[in-house]
Amino acid sequence: xxxxxxxxxxxxxxxxxxxxxxxxxxxxxxxxxxxxxxxxxxxxxxxxxxxxxxxxxxxxxxxxxxxxxxxxxxxxxxxxxxxxxxxxxxxxxxxxxxxxxxxxxxxxxxxxxxxxxxxxxxxxxxxxxxxxxxxxxxxxxxxxxxxxxxxxxxxxxxxxxxxxxxxxxxxxxxxxxxxxxxxxxxxxxxxxxxxxxxxxxxxxxxxxxxxxxxxxxxxxxxxxxxxxxxxxxxxxxxxxxxxxxxxxxxxxxxxxxxxxxxxxxxxxxxxxxxxxxxxxxxxxxxxxxxxxxxxxxxxxxxxxxxxxxxxxxxxxxxxxxxxxxxxxxxxxxxxxxxxxxxxxxxxxxxxxxxxxxxxxxxxxxxxxxxxxxxxxxxxxxxxxxxxxxxxxxxxxxxxxxxxxxxxxxxxxxxxxxxxxxxxxxxxxxxxxxxxxxxxxxxxxxxxxxxxxxxxxxxxxxxxxxxxxxxxxxxxxxxxxxxxxxxxxxxxxxxxxxxxxxxxxxxxxxxxxxxxxxxxxxxxxxxxxxxxxxxxxxxxxxxxxxxxxxxxxxxxxxxxxxxxxxxxxxxxxxxxxxxxxxxxxxxxxxxxxxxxxxxxxxxxxxxxxxxxxxxxxxxxxxxxxxxxxxxxxxxxxxxxxxxxxxxxxxxxxxxxxxxxxxxxxxxxxxxxxxxxxxxxxxxxxxxxxxxxxxxxxxxxxxxxxxxxxxxxxxxxxxxxxxxxxxxxxxxxxxxxxxxxxxx
Amino acid sequence: xxxxxxxxxxxxxxxxxxxxxxxxxxxxxxxxxxxxxxxxxxxxxxxxxxxxxxxxxxxxxxxxxxxxxxxxxxxxxxxxxxxxxxxxxxxxxxxxxxxxxxxxxxxxxxxxxxxxxxxxxxxxxxxxxxxxxxxxxxxxxxxxxxxxxxxxxxxxxxxxxxxxxxxxxxxxxxxxxxxxxxxxxxxxxxxxxxxxxxxxxxxxxxxxxxxxxxxxxxxxxxxxxxxxxxxx
Numbered sequence: 010x011x012x013x014x015x016x017x018x019x020x021x022x023x024x025x026x027x028x029x030x031x032x033x034x035x036x037x038x039x040x041x042x043x044x045x046x047x048x049x050x051x052x053x054x055x056x057x058x059x060x061x062x063x064x065x066x067x068x069x070x071x072x073x074x075x076x077x078x079x080x081x082x083x084x085x086x087x088x089x090x091x092x093x094x095x096x097x098x099x100x101x102x103x104x105x106x107x108x109x110x111x112x113x114x115x116x117x118x119x120x121x122x123x124x125x126x127x128x129x130x131x132x133x134x135x136x137x138x139x140x141x142x143x144x145x146x147x148x149x150x151x152x153x154x155x156x157x158x159x160x161x162x163x164x165x166x167x168x169x170x171x172x173x174x175x176x177x178x179x180x181x182x183x184x185x186x187x188x189x190x191x192x193x194x195x196x197x198x199x200x201x202x203x204x205x206x207x208x209x210x211x212x213x214x215x216x217x218x219x220x221x222x223x224x225x226x227x228x229x230x231x232x233x234x235x236x237x238x239x240x241x242x243x244x245x246x247x248x249x250x251x252x253x254x255x256x257x258x259x260x261x262x263x264x265x266x267x268x269x270x271x272x273x274x275x276x277x278x279x280x281x282x283x284x285x286x287x288x289x290x291x292x293x294x295x296x297x298x299x300x301x302x303x304x305x306x307x308x309x310x311x312x313x314x315x316x317x318x319x320x321x322x323x324x325x326x327x328x329x330x331x332x333x334x335x336x337x338x339x340x341x342x343x344x345x346x347x348x349x350x351x352x353x354x355x356x357x358x359x360x361x362x363x364x365x366x367x368x369x370x371x372x373x374x375x376x377x378x379x380x381x382x383x384x385x386x387x388x389x390x391x392x393x394x395x396x397x398x399x400x401x402x403x404x405x406x407x408x409x410x411x412x413x414x415x416x417x418x419x420x421x422x423x424x425x426x427x428x429x430x431x432x433x434x435x436x437x438x439x440x441x442x443x444x445x446x447x448x449x450x451x452x453x454x455x456x457x458x459x460x461x462x463x464x465x466x467x468x469x470x471x472x473x474x475x476x477x478x479x480x481x482x483x484x485x486x487x488x489x490x491x492x493x494x495x496x497x498x499x500x501x502x503x504x505x506x507x508x509x510x511x512x513x514x515x516x517x518x519x520x521x522x523x524x525x526x527x528x529x530x531x532x533x534x535x536x537x538x539x540x541x542x543x544x545x546x547x548x549x550x551x552x553x554x555x556x557x558x559x560x561x562x563x564x565x566x567x568x569x570x571x572x573x574x575x576x577x578x579x580x581x582x583x584x585x586x587x588x589x590x591x592x593x594x595x596x597x598x599x600x601x602x603x604x605x606x607x608x609x610x611x612x613x614x615x616x617x618x619x620x621x622x623x624x625x626x627x628x629x630x631x632x633x634x635x636x637x638x639x640x641x642x643x644x645x646x647x648x649x650x651x652x653x654x655x656x657x658x659x660x661x662x663x664x665x666x667x668x669x670x671x672x673x674x675x676x677x678x679x680x681x682x683x684x685x686x687x688x689x690x691x692x693x694x695x696x697x698x699x700x701x702x703x704x705x706x707x708x709x710x711x712x713x714x715x716x717x718x719x720x721x722x723x724x725x726x727x728x729x730x731x732x733x734x735x736x737x738x739x740x741x742x743x744x745x746x747x748x749x750x751x
Numbered sequence: 752x753x754x755x756x757x758x759x760x761x762x763x764x765x766x767x768x769x770x771x772x773x774x775x776x777x778x779x780x781x782x783x784x785x786x787x788x789x790x791x792x793x794x795x796x797x798x799x800x801x802x803x804x805x806x807x808x809x810x811x812x813x814x815x816x817x818x819x820x821x822x823x824x825x826x827x828x829x830x831x832x833x834x835x836x837x838x839x840x841x842x843x844x845x846x847x848x849x850x851x852x853x854x855x856x857x858x859x860x861x862x863x864x865x866x867x868x869x870x871x872x873x874x875x876x877x878x879x880x881x882x883x884x885x886x887x888x889x890x891x892x893x894x895x896x897x898x899x900x901x902x903x904x905x906x907x908x909x910x911x912x913x914x915x916x917x918x919x920x921x922x923x924x925x926x927x928x929x930x931x932x933x934x935x936x937x938x939x940x941x942x943x944x945x946x947x948x949x950x951x952x953x954x955x956x957x958x959x960x961x962x963x964x965x966x967x968x969x970x971x972x973x974x975x976x977x978x979x980x981x982x983x
Binding site: 158165166168250251253255342343430431433434436439441453455568 | 764894956
């Protein structure tokens with residue numbers, strides 16, 4: 010079939026704007042060929058070019074003494090000392106996962122793994138943030154089961170442990186679920202590989218799976234809103250093969266042990282096109298390729314299809330001249346295709362041939378890094394003031410704290426995620442010191458005393474009510490979670506999930522979130538080293554809550570000093586670190602018990618947070634505490650209950666609290682920031698209180714660990730007295746009730 | 752005393768098995784690629800877990816027919832020790848070195864969690880240091896760990912004291928609620944007729960360091976060390 014004639018209407022159908030079409034004509038000085046139009050369309054898609062977000066992303070702090078590689082590469086790299094570094098990134102696979110949850114989620118995991126091992130790092134841990142629609146939505150159980158199985162099956166087969174993450178339910182995701190996958194890899198600090206096609210004359214190799222027709226225009230799909238037609242876009246979802254990924258991973262790492270590789274990059278979104286253009290773009294070089302050499306899985310594939318296919322488990326690499334045998338040998342051992350498809354040139358142009366004909370001849374620079382940039386109009390949402398209004402005098406105070414606590418721990422938002430994480434291999438590679446269920450996962454670094462701590466966080470409700478403060482709080486909570494296992498927060502990766510950027514209120518929310526994250530990252534000295542933006546999470550004009558997922562990585566110098574979040578021993582003191590003011594705006598309690606999602610998120614004092622983070626690390630390192638648990642969603646009572654629920658011995662506690670004129674619901678379930686529940690041996694209590702005071706952190710003895718029940722007295726009155734097993738039953742059954750609903 | 756860890760395309764616990772043998776127990780350990788027929792003079796062969804050949808066809812089916820397995824069969828015939836863990840157990844069944852098969856978990860999902868095992872016999876090179884009735888907490892991580900065999904085989908396994916481990920509750924009693932993958936007779940691991948081959952679904956190599964939460968798996972390796980040290 011001959012290629013269609015390239016015209017403005019065809020360009021518009023490819024998602025280019027009229028202005029972008031004119032720019033294409035300017036750059037080429039002629040009408041593009043059909044494959045060239047395809048290349049412009051994917052390279053200038055929102056997904057690949059970040060054209061609406063780049064002007065804002067510049068606001069992130071991206072450097073620091075430990076940063077070895079910031080944004081702009083396949084993943085960020087941070088020095089952890091002793092010659093070691095960690096490489097990590099988070100990416101979205103939202104649109105494909107809604108259309109085909111199993112394959113969409115699986116290939117999301119595959120993509121992020123490749124982004125990490127292409128840097129020369131062995132992936133040692135994955136996390137994922139999953140946001141689903143309301144539990145009662147008819148599609149939710151199907152989506153939950155498919156996504157969890159997809160994430161699990163892929164990571165399990167490759168042999169990378171999935172050690173934590175986040176699962177959120179909210180009706181704002183009814184038509185647009187979020188699947189954000191995070192992977193961290195370990196590498197030598199002086200052996201970082203980059204996606205760079207340098208050295209004219211060096212051969213370009215295609216390695217991995219054959220190219221098929223799957224996933225053509227996936228990147229373009231991820232750059233448009235959903236509609237009924239999207240349901241018919243199932244063919245644009247890629248199909249994953251984790252076995253091939255495992256072989257590709259081992260082959261690439263084995264070849265990296267030699268000095269054959271000049272540059273290497275995953276063929277992810279926009280496949281062969283983006284990998285070749287980005288690699289040449291970074292090096293300022295050119296590239297010549299012959300598509301007849303590309304291994305294909307189907308007959309009759311056109312240049313357009315070969316260039317735009319998003320078939321999985323493929324990499325493009327530039328090798329040193331003369332290393333052909335090394336490349337062939339390693340890939341043959343692993344039973345994978347490795348084919349020389351072209352070479353690096355110094356022309357600055359991409360010249361692509363097919364059946365002897367030059368089908369693409371265009372300059373690399375203007376396509377790869379002079380993509381259009383938009384500073385799109387912004388306006389606060391019309392109902393913002395109404396969202397923030399909260400009249401607590403109209404909300405009756407809590408009369409049944411015990412019932413409220415049971416409802417909260419059994420709710421979809423806060424119940425145990427065991428149903429999810431038992432489907433993930435959490436312990437392969439024997440590095441998992443602390444897996445799912447903790448404040449942060451802890452992965453040791455073999456051959457050293459060190460460990461890394463990992464967590465993902467965001468509270469979309471906070472971001473909906475105040476995108477700036479919500480994003481700031483997400484960074485702070487992530488840092489606190491990492492500090493609660495005794496780690497120093499090092500750096501951040503992000504996945505920014507938003508609606509349609511062409512709507513001014515979405516753009517306003519995006520800009521405020523970026524600014525809030527940037528400010529918190531500066532305040533806490535945790536630079537952003539990698540990330541991803543996912544726009545167009547909208548269906549029928551209904552957007553999601555702003556959801557800037559924050560991935561935080563921390564460092565523990567002595568892994569034997571890391572602490573958990575569970576009660577350890579009868580008689581230990583329970584201490585609340587941080588100040589309680591009873592803030593209820595945007596809280597889980599108001600949402601679940603009163604159906605109110607209004608007000609402002611709790612205020613965050615950066616100085617106080619910094620002091621708390623330092624104190625937590627010190628208490629853990631010096632062995633002054635036995636457990637630390639961040640107090641966030643659901644407030645103090647939920648945090649204390651979780652300490653008991655996580656304890657193997659099923660230890661309860663007795664608390665004695667003072668209301669000091671506060672509302673009861675605020676005291677028990679308020680979500681004031683920068684608070685942590687700590688436990689320590691009775692003999693350590695005074696030193697702990699003294700240290701906290703010296704750091705200007707409020708510290709209050711609130712109770713004692715022990716017994717089989719959670720008992721809470723407020724101003725001498727017993728308000729809660731419930732066996733822990735009742736709370737456990739609610740907590741453990743909560744998730745099953747979501748997935749079994751029909 | 753020497754060990755060999757056999758590696759297939761898709762093995763992913765090979766590194767863990769190697770660490771278990773070499774770093775934790777100090778054995779001279781070779782890594783043997785599936786195309787090789789040379790087991791490097793090993794006294795002990797470890798078939799590690801993972802997804803050999805992506806679990807395509809059937810778990811372990813293709814690995815069981817690879818060149819290295821001919822050498823493993825030969826090694827076993829000479830009375831050499833063989834331990835297959837998780838996918839390694841599946842491969843040993845597919846290779847005919849152990850009876851029965853591992854079916855899809857009763858839950859129809861992958862399951863990764865800690866389980867309780869009861870050691871059912873001290874009379875084996877893999878369990879003598881654990882002792883009959885000894886309780887172990889070990890992780891499982893599999894989608895197909897539901898042990899099954901025909902009634903005659905089950906009778907033989909019982910009569911010949913070849914059930915090495917059963918899934919039990921934390922008090923050490925068999926309890927269907929704790930037989931999480933639905934295995935026949937709660938079987939978690941079995942021995943060959945000559946008791947020199949063990950296949951088990953749980954992962955002792957993931958639970959041999961206090962830092963990782965349990966040292967219970969070390970007993971299996973200590974048993975093998977004692978055997979090899981004693982009888983060669």
